[in-house]
Amino acid sequence: MSTITDPVPVSPGQRRGTAPARPATFGDAVRSEWIKLTSVRSTWITLLVALVLGVGFGTLISYLSGSHHATGGFGHHGIWDPTSVSFRAIVIAQLAIAVLGVLVVTSEYGTGMIRVSLAVTPRRTRFLLSKALVYTAVALVVGEVMAFAAFLAGQAVIGLNAPSTTLGAPDVLRAVIGAGLYLAVIGLLASAIGALVRNTAAGISAIVALLFVLPGVVQALPSSWANPITEFWPTQAGSQVFAVVRGAHTLAAWSGFGVLVAFTILVLAVADVTLRRRDA
């Protein structure tokens, strides 16, 4: 095969890289990360799984809760928040968003691609932020689609048996938009954790512990301990942004969300410092 053994000139009739064409920018890094994220099939599969869980499973839960409410099952709780009910599956769907968030960083370490990535973008903060930005934006779009679809489908099936609500009711639009925002921040937090631990198994374990295990453990503590911890636990606090009826020992919607955002920024900042210090 002559195409293989005869070397083609590497730069046919043009410059031989002695000077850069132009400095690489943050936008270039973002475009590169966008190609990375969209060029592997697992991204699409995971996002589809998230949507199916959040919307499909959410609609099912909404229907069952509506029937349950109709038979008086929710009477003793004293709280009927149809918006929250339609978002119950987001608690499950967020796991898919979080796993992908961990993977967008740790798969680089798992495959060795990180050495290529940091060689082409040696400014490590730029690398981390561009990756975080791309994934957060994707998680936001998917999150908002999921939130609106789960809300609309959920209210439709709740309305069959129980009182439902509409986007025009007080605080409901905030809660629906908030659900998408929450998912985006969970995605970002997972990426930051991934950058910190650099290992898929460790990253997924950490985010699962943060989202599910530790809050469960806290519940086993005496309530004088459990209540304040739960109130300020970042992911629990953040989830207040998609509740319409505020429960006992919970923060207000935006204060709670603010706790989650502040915690996420802290983890991202620590991840950035360690990324810049460590050998790749």
Place this chain on the structure above:
Amino acid sequence: MIEAQHLTKRYGATTAVDDLSFRITPGQVTGFLGPNGAGKTTTMRMILGLDRPTGGSVTVNGRLYRDLAAPITEVGALLDAKAVHGGRSARNHLRVIAASNGLPESRVDEVLRIVGLHDVASRRAGAYSLGMGQRLGIAAALVGDPGILMFDEPVNGLDPEGIVWVRTLMRSLAAEGRTVLVSSHLMSEMALTADHLIVIGKGRLIADAGVQEFLDRDSALSVLVRSRDNERLAQQITGAGGAVVPAVAGGLQVTGMASGTIGELALAAGIVVEELVPQRASLEEVFMEMTKDSVEYSTGEVA
């Protein structure tokens, strides 16, 4: 131009690279040679800013790698051909690299053609053979059309045709005026590709010289000579300052004297010379000799 000054890297108690200073110049292929574990890859990682030196520094075109404005247009590197996401196609892998430094997608097609992967570019990189993976890694290094190229063991896993292709590519890149650094633990490979050699062992610089200079200096200039009167010739040679030992296959083994001088001595003494052969050590032998003290895991004497 790559310039290292007192470059040192320690991992805890282990010193991977020990006070290494060198300068790698354009227009030639520089072979970076040493036994496995000598510190070649660590050095290359420090050049690329992946690992932080414990001491000293290394610059490319006079600057730290991380300060380059568009790094891949100045330095292209193949460190590990397997370092790709297996689920991504070769073309997309190269698009990721091109985009990161603001280079046009047309450059991706150009390098795919250069390495001969154009027809299989949409296949998942994970499905590539080792040889195709090496070609993809080389393509990745060429995307930015850089003036400096580094290849860590580029012929690993290539078939003979691929090996010849890589050699030819290295030579032509250097002929285009680029700086080409190629690491290998195989002396024979470097003898065919490199103009200049930097030899390290246990992280320390052992030699930094042109391939020819390297041979001339270290092959101890031994000459095999056979004549009608070996005894008299031996006297002539020792008298003129050469050292003589009887050769295993008959004749004389002369060191410390060039073959031309031996011929002149024989002529002056009227001795008929039947054979006069300079014994040049192969690069392989020189390399083994130089690095024998710095092989990390050498096989012990069999008792």
